[in-house]
Amino acid sequence: MGPQHILTVAQIRAADQAAVAAGVAAAELMARAGAAVAEAIMARFEPCDVLVLCGPGDNGGDGYVVARLLAERGWSVRVAALEPARSPSAQAMAAMWAGAIQPVEAADLSAELYVDALFGAGLSRPLGGEAARVVQLLNGAPERVVAIDTPSGLPGD
Numbered sequence: 653m654g655p656q657h658i659l660t661v662a663q664i665r666a667a668d669q670a671a672v673a674a675g676v677a678a679a680e681l682m683a684r685a686g687a688a689v690a691e692a693i694m695a696r697f698e699p700c701d702v703l704v705l706c707g708p709g710d711n712g713g714d715g716y717v718v719a720r721l722l723a724e725r726g727w728s729v730r731v732a733a734l735e736p737a738r739s740p741s742a743q744a745m746a747a748m749w750a751g752a753i754q755p756v757e758a759a760d761l762s763a764e765l766y767v768d769a770l771f772g773a774g775l776s777r778p779l780g781g782e783a784a785r786v787v788q789l790l791n792g793a794p795e796r797v798v799a800i801d802t803p804s805g806l807p808g809d
Contacts, residue, residue, distance in 0.1 A: 661773050661808040679741040682710060686717020686745070689767070689800055690725075693718070699727045703763035705756065705786060706733045706746075707770040707804070713742030714800045715769025716749045723751065732759035734770060734783055756782050761789055765796050772801035773808025 659667065672678055693702075704719040706712035712733065723729040732754045737746040746753065768790055770783060779787055787805045790797045802808055 664773055664808070677741075678710075678739075679744050682713045682741045682745055683717055685800070686714045687721060689714065689798065690718045690721035693722065693765070693767070693798055694725065697765055699725075700764035701728045702730070702765045702767060703759075703761065704729060704731045704767040705770050705790075706731060706737070706753075707772075707783075708733075708735045708738045708742070709772065709774075710739055710742055711769050711772035711800055711804075712737055713739065713745040714772075715767055716742070716745040718767050718769065718800070719751070720745075720749050730754070730759070730763070732756045732761070734786075756786055761786065763796075765798065766790055766793070768797055768799040768804050770804035775804070775808070779805045 668678075668681060671681055702719075702722055704715045706715040706719075716731065716737070719729045719731050729751065731749060731751060733746075734756050737743045768787075770786065771779075783804065787803075790803070797803070
């Protein structure tokens with residue numbers, strides 16, 4: 653597959669499973685994904701106020717990596733989470749984030765740049781509640797949103 657090939661959700665899962673089976677830890681995959689997103693952000697934007705919105709799954713784990721790496725490079729970063737990280741890898745990445753993690757419903761959602769790490773390509777249900785409210789906010793400023801995998805709420809395929 654070339655660098656322009658777009659994978660289906662099934663292909664993404666298979667690639668992740670193959671990497672883990674070959675000995676790459678799931679947390680290492682998450683760290684690599686988050687680092688790639690952080691590098692893309694730094695290449696495209698000037699340092700600014702960033703709000704990283706994290707979901708409970710692995711997409712949220714990627715978000716914690718992005719938050720940590722941007723903050724380490726001097727960016728002003730805040731994290732708001734829908735709920736605590738669930739997977740062991742996401743929990744490990746959340747633990748490495750040195751800043752506060754506010755619940756989305758209590759957070760100041762204003763920012764110059766948003767990182768959408770709420771839900772990834774594998775989400776198979778409609779959004780509701782706080783997730784739907786936050787996605788509506790993001791949809792109002794698409795030029796200021798960097799989504800990990802795919803914008804939250806859109807089917808991955």
